[in-house]
Amino acid sequence: MMVWRICLVGCLMLVVLGSAMAVIYSQYRYRLLFLEIQKQKKGLDQSNVEWRQLQLDVTTLTDQNKIERNAVDKLKLVMPSRENIIYVKPK
Amino acid sequence: MNVFHAKKMTAAAKDDFTARRRFLTAIMLAGMCVLISRAFFLQVLDKQHYIEIGEAKQVSVVELPAHRGMIKDRNGNPLAVSTVVETIVIDPSALGSEQLTEHELFLIRQRELKKRKEQHSKLTGEQQAAEVSKYKIEKANGIASMETLLQLPKGHIAKLVKEHAINKNFKDNHFYVLAKNIDPERATQIKSLGLLAVTIRQESKRFYPTESVSGHLVGFTGRPPKKGDDNKEMDRKDDIDIGLAGMEAGYEQRLKGTPGKKKVLLDGQRRIIDDIESVQAPIDGQDIELSIDQRLQYLAYRELQRAVTANHAKAGTMVILDAKTGEILACANQPQFNPNNRSELQENLYRNRAITEVFEPGSTVKPFIVAAALDGHYISYNDIFHTHGTFQIGNHTVRDTSNHGSMDLTGVIKHSSNIAVSQMALRMPPQYQHSTYQRLGFGIKPGSGFEGEVRGKLSDYHHWKDFDRAVHAFGYGFNTSALQLARAYTALANDGMLHSVSILKRDDNDDTYIEPPVRVFSPQTARNVRAMMEHVVSKEGTAPEARVDGYTVAGKTGTAKKAGAHGYTENSYFSVFAGMIPAKNPRLIAVVMIDEPHAGEYYGGKVAAPVFARVMAGAMRILAVTPDKQETMPVLLTQNHYTKP
Numbered sequence A: 001m002m003v004w005r006i007c008l009v010g011c012l013m014l015v016v017l018g019s020a021m022a023v024i025y026s027q028y029r030y031r032l033l034f035l036e037i038q039k040q041k042k043g044l045d046q047s048n049v050e051w052r053q054l055q056l057d058v059t060t061l062t063d064q065n066k067i068e069r070n071a072v073d074k075l076k077l078v079m080p081s082r083e084n085i086i087y088v089k090p091k
Numbered sequence B: 001m002n003v004f005h006a007k008k009m010t011a012a013a014k015d016d017f018t019a020r021r022r023f024l025t026a027i028m029l030a031g032m033c034v035l036i037s038r039a040f041f042l043q044v045l046d047k048q049h050y051i052e053i054g055e056a057k058q059v060s061v062v063e064l065p066a067h068r069g070m071i072k073d074r075n076g077n078p079l080a081v082s083t084v085v086e087t088i089v090i091d092p093s094a095l096g097s098e099q100l101t102e103h104e105l106f107l108i109r110q111r112e113l114k115k116r117k118e119q120h121s122k123l124t125g126e127q128q129a130a131e132v133s134k135y136k137i138e139k140a141n142g143i144a145s146m147e148t149l150l151q152l153p154k155g156h157i158a159k160l161v162k163e164h165a166i167n168k169n170f171k172d173n174h175f176y177v178l179a180k181n182i183d184p185e186r187a188t189q190i191k192s193l194g195l196l197a198v199t200i201r202q203e204s205k206r207f208y209p210t211e212s213v214s215g216h217l218v219g220f221t222g223r224p225p226k227k228g229d230d231n232k233e234m235d236r237k238d239d240i241d242i243g244l245a246g247m248e249a250g251y252e253q254r255l256k257g258t259p260g261k262k263k264v265l266l267d268g269q270r271r272i273i274d275d276i277e278s279v280q281a282p283i284d285g286q287d288i289e290l291s292i293d294q295r296l297q298y299l300a301y302r303e304l305q306r307a308v309t310a311n312h313a314k315a316g317t318m319v320i321l322d323a324k325t326g327e328i329l330a331c332a333n334q335p336q337f338n339p340n341n342r343s344e345l346q347e348n349l350y351r352n353r354a355i356t357e358v359f360e361p362g363s364t365v366k367p368f369i370v371a372a373a374l375d376g377h378y379i380s381y382n383d384i385f386h387t388h389g390t391f392q393i394g395n396h397t398v399r400d401t402s403n404h405g406s407m408d409l410t411g412v413i414k415h416s417s418n419i420a421v422s423q424m425a426l427r428m429p430p431q432y433q434h435s436t437y438q439r440l441g442f443g444i445k446p447g448s449g450f451e452g453e454v455r456g457k458l459s460d461y462h463h464w465k466d467f468d469r470a471v472h473a474f475g476y477g478f479n480t481s482a483l484q485l486a487r488a489y490t491a492l493a494n495d496g497m498l499h500s501v502s503i504l505k506r507d508d509n510d511d512t513y514i515e516p517p518v519r520v521f522s523p524q525t526a527r528n529v530r531a532m533m534e535h536v537v538s539k540e541g542t543a544p545e546a547r548v549d550g551y552t553v554a555g556k557t558g559t560a561k562k563a564g565a566h567g568y569t570e571n572s573y574f575s576v577f578a579g580m581i582p583a584k585n586p587r588l589i590a591v592v593m594i595d596e597p598h599a600g601e602y603y604g605g606k607v608a609a610p611v612f613a614r615v616m617a618g619a620m621r622i623l624a625v626t627p628d629k630q631e632t633m634p635v636l637l638t639q640n641h642y643t644k645p
Helices: A002-061 A064-073 B002-045 B047-058 B102-115 B125-149 B156-166 B184-192 B246-250 B252-256 B294-310 B362-375 B409-415 B418-427 B430-439 B466-473 B482-493 B523-537 B609-622
Strands: A087-090 B059-064 B078-090 B176-182 B198-207 B220-222 B242-245 B260-266 B272-280 B315-322 B328-334 B390-393 B396-399 B554-564 B567-581 B588-595 B635-638
Touching (some): A002 B272, B047 B260, B078 B184, B102 B125, B125 B156, B125 B184, B156 B176, B176 B184, B176 B198, B242 B252, B246 B252, B294 B315, B294 B328, B294 B588, B294 B609, B315 B482, B362 B409, B362 B418, B362 B430, B362 B466, B390 B418, B390 B466, B396 B418, B409 B418, B409 B523, B482 B523, B482 B567, B554 B609, B567 B609, B588 B609
Parallel strands (some): A087 B635
Antiparallel strands (some): B059 B260, B078 B198, B260 B272, B315 B328, B315 B588, B554 B567, B567 B588
């Protein structure tokens, strides 16, 4: 009877030890995964920042005010007068 | 005897040891108790306190900023974007080397060499001196390059360092903001200089790529007034901007997002070494899509600016509505306001006049009176109105610009006769006239979703006398914003149905409640009045300059005297034009208002109508609306069918 008891306690102690190790391992895995997520997030953030910057560049470059200024100043284009505008209509 | 004595001695000695042992045991037990209780106290009772102290030294919770949402136009073009800019912070005490000894300088150089993985130990005295002089040269070159990159005058940093050494208040400060809003590319170049006392911090900045074109609409963000100045040690919370005007302020909750938090591991100098865990993930702000079409907005902005300058006017405003949905497609104002320019943050410049300011609409409301009188059967289509230039109501006289004689309904609209509409108003009960105005949205907030919109003033009809009824018929005695007036015109454009207006894009998939259109006039009346309004832009009408080649236009001019402190002024006017295009099946509605033109002309037909024509001609092309009056423009017939790419 006594031997059984000792065996049982021993087994339970092993189980407790195993579970403690599992907790430690899962905590360790969690840390690793969290770090990986953070790394990916940083990459995503960086891409986001770049995307916003590019969006801004596109909008600034395609700003109609700017295009018109360049068309008039650099390319010497003029706005056609009312009489010179022709409606092109398919037959 | 001896044995006895020995026995006696042994007993005595035994007694002595027992006492001593007991005494020692007691002391040891007491010591153990003290230790155990102390351990219990530290590890059990006060455990949390010590965990906190430990974590505070090594672990910290830092804020993760959330991106502010973008403001876009209806086609997805950004009108307001947050982007990352860099701030260059220097530690003047570390940047200056005058007060440092050769040995201290060598230690700094040694750190640098260690970082670069070059030989940094076991150097001879001569080698150390050589490294120190190399360090001095490299640092001077680095500072000079940084000055060039930041476009600072030469010697600026050296001057700061010197000032730092002298000024006591400045001396305690180890952080000095050298430059703000630096683009990431330049910041990377500065970083590559490898100066130890230079830190680069990322901050979020709001940019408005369309600048003054849609400045009044989007508004701006800023930091609420706080204590402290820029050059003090930066508080990270200072990075958060909030909307202070326009859509930025009105939709702050949707745009701002929620910052997150994460736990990080710190080193001895409280620098972040590693992330530990996420406490709360940041939630980025939502983007909002305006109903504005940036292309039309630009046209309106450009033409309005031209008109305000040419007419030496005080201000101007233009609103364009989608006649089918009530969405605001453009809303431009003058004087202009560029939200990127902090010096322009003055209330009189950034106020969106089209929505937040009122004016008396003048003759632009006459078509409503005609439609209401027709619908109420107070007049008929065959009625002839006899005018003789003046019309007496009690002690008051109503005047026309000239004696138009007798005229039919079309003539009333075409010549904008005050007398004829006064006669119509006097035929209908004041309650009916008032309720028509009210159903058209006068005196009620238009509900566009723009913060700060005004309701205008429409007085109680119980107090109206005959003359009040007459003046209300030709647009005096009450006031409206340009947006309200444009909204009222949707009732004529949409065969009698008044639309609700919106500054946000109306999406078919969106569940947001949209106020259904309300019937104000019968379809036939609205169509007939629209046909009458087409004559306004004819050669004999009041606004031939509102003509748009290739399209039918229906509109109405308005010229209202401005009210001052002592009644109406003589030389200050609101010049207004409200119209729709194509008149047969309106696609757009526009209201142009020029405030106080002072270049000679002040009639709505001369000042505001040309703006309408120029903007609408461009808008029709942009929106690819088929001309419905091709006989008024040169047409080139082609064999090939043009297909839209």
